Amino acid sequence: MIPDWLVELVTGTEDLDALLPQRRVVELPMITRFRGITSRQALVFRGPGGWSEFSPFVEYAAPEAARWLAGALEFGHRPAPPPLRDAVPLNGTIPDCPPQAVPGLITRYPGAGTFKIKIAARGITSLDTDLARIRAVRAHAPAARLRFDANAGYPLADAQQLCAAIAELPEVGDWLEYIEQPVAAVEDLARLREWIAARGLPIRIAADESIRKADDPYRVAALGAADVIIVKAQPLGGAQHAAEVVNGCGLPAVVSSALETGIGLRAGALLAASLPVDSAAEAIFAGPPACGLGTGALFAGDIIAGTTHSDGDGGLGCGLLPAGRTAPDQELLDWYTADAAAHAWWDARVRDCLQVLRAGC
Numbered sequence: 001m002i003p004d005w006l007v008e009l010v011t012g013t014e015d016l017d018a019l020l021p022q023r024r025v026v027e028l029p030m031i032t033r034f035r036g037i038t039s040r041q042a043l044v045f046r047g048p049g050g051w052s053e054f055s056p057f058v059e060y061a062a063p064e065a066a067r068w069l070a071g072a073l074e075f076g077h078r079p080a081p082p083p084l085r086d087a088v089p090l091n092g093t094i095p096d097c098p099p100q101a102v103p104g105l106i107t108r109y110p111g112a113g114t115f116k117i118k119i120a121a122r123g124i125t126s127l128d129t130d131l132a133r134i135r136a137v138r139a140h141a142p143a144a145r146l147r148f149d150a151n152a153g154y155p156l157a158d159a160q161q162l163c164a165a166i167a168e169l170p171e172v173g174d175w176l177e178y179i180e181q182p183v184a185a186v187e188d189l190a191r192l193r194e195w196i197a198a199r200g201l202p203i204r205i206a207a208d209e210s211i212r213k214a215d216d217p218y219r220v221a222a223l224g225a226a227d228v229i230i231v232k233a234q235p236l237g238g239a240q241h242a243a244e245v246v247n248g249c250g251l252p253a254v255v256s257s258a259l260e261t262g263i264g265l266r267a268g269a270l271l272a273a274s275l276p277v278d279s280a281a282e283a284i285f286a287g288p289p290a291c292g293l294g295t296g297a298l299f300a301g302d303i304i305a306g307t308t309h310s311d312g313d314g315g316l317g318c319g320l321l322p323a324g325r326t327a328p329d330q331e332l333l334d335w336y337t338a339d340a341a342a343h344a345w346w347d348a349r350v351r352d353c354l355q356v357l358r359a360g361c
């Protein structure tokens with residue numbers, strides 16, 4: 001399960017300076033609350049393969065964070081998968097917000113032809129405000145294709161109620177790509193798909209947490225639980241494993257971020273650019289699927305030039321992210337460097353995760 005190069009790397013040395021050269025913990029302020037946070041900490045380092053990032057959310061325990069470390073080490077120490085395209089299209093990510101905030105958020109994603117809207121922050125009780133947010137995006141980006149992400153926010157019966165309401169939206173089959181993880185359990189995803197099919201509703205289901213946090217991501221495909229899978233390079237232990245999951249599931253895949261800095265977003269772009277677009281993906285997305293890698297726009301600043309919404313140099317300005325590595329800007333890196341306590345906390349966390357990885361070697 002743990003690849004040979006990783007076994008060698010994590011058993012070869014205790015020295016964090018060798019594993020994570022030039023490491024630095026940064027803290028980036030966000031423009032809006034997302035996933036309950038308003039700033040994002042990340043440990044970045046310059047491996048022999050290039051700059052990489054280790055950034056599991058702070059509340060994640062070592063067993064889960066260890067997979068993120070495997071992903072971070074892969075991106076920093078190994079060659080990236082060969083890209084089939086120079087850049088990948090992005091979706092704009094619209095967080096849980098009042099409809100009045102939608103136009104301003106849309107302007108942070110110039111060139112985006114697809115938007116992903118967070119819903120279900122308060123389960124089915126937020127249905128009216130969710131629908132108002134969806135209508136606001138439809139009104140301000142009428143040509144855009146949309147996705148909704150419920151982050152497992154409903155029990156099955158409420159997810160059915162949601163789908164019934166969504167199916168009533170005008171021409172929904174023309175612009176809705178999928179609803180992401182409406183329910184938590186993979187069995188319930190499968191039941192919901194059956195319920196949708198029995199009614200002939202024009203709604204597809206995507207699996208995110210059922211891939212990224214599952215012991216067995218292949219159950220999604222085995223149970224027929226999704227039309228599309230969401231894959232994230234760092235949480236899945238790196239691009240290699242993520243590509244294996246995509247191949248093993250045999251379903252169209254959308255690459256998304258884990259709210260990384262501009263460094264880690266490029267691991268996602270390289271993964272996405274390495275995935276062929278088959279006829280099933282072509283039928284849904286009419287080309288390479290837009291990636292959820294535009295989340296740099298949710299930060300008030302970043303450590304690389306070109307990630308934030310205001311920079312349009314062939315990056316986000318045209319709704320594309322280059323499928324190539326990048327490096328931090330030294331001044332920005334210094335500006336966003338976190339305090340000594342944060343550095344000590346992240347070093348301790350790396351050591352805990354290394355123990356988990358070594359136990360699996």
Ligand SMILES: O=C(O)CCC(=O)c1ccccc1C(=O)O
Pocket residue numbers: 035091092093116149151208256257258259291292293294295
């Ligand atoms: O996919 C996107 O558009 C943005 C990324 C995103 O939503 C996300 C970011 C961090 C953690 C979880 C998620 C998620 O997809 O649920």
Ligand SMILES: [Mg+2]
Pocket residue numbers: 149151180181208209230
């Ligand atoms: Mg999601």
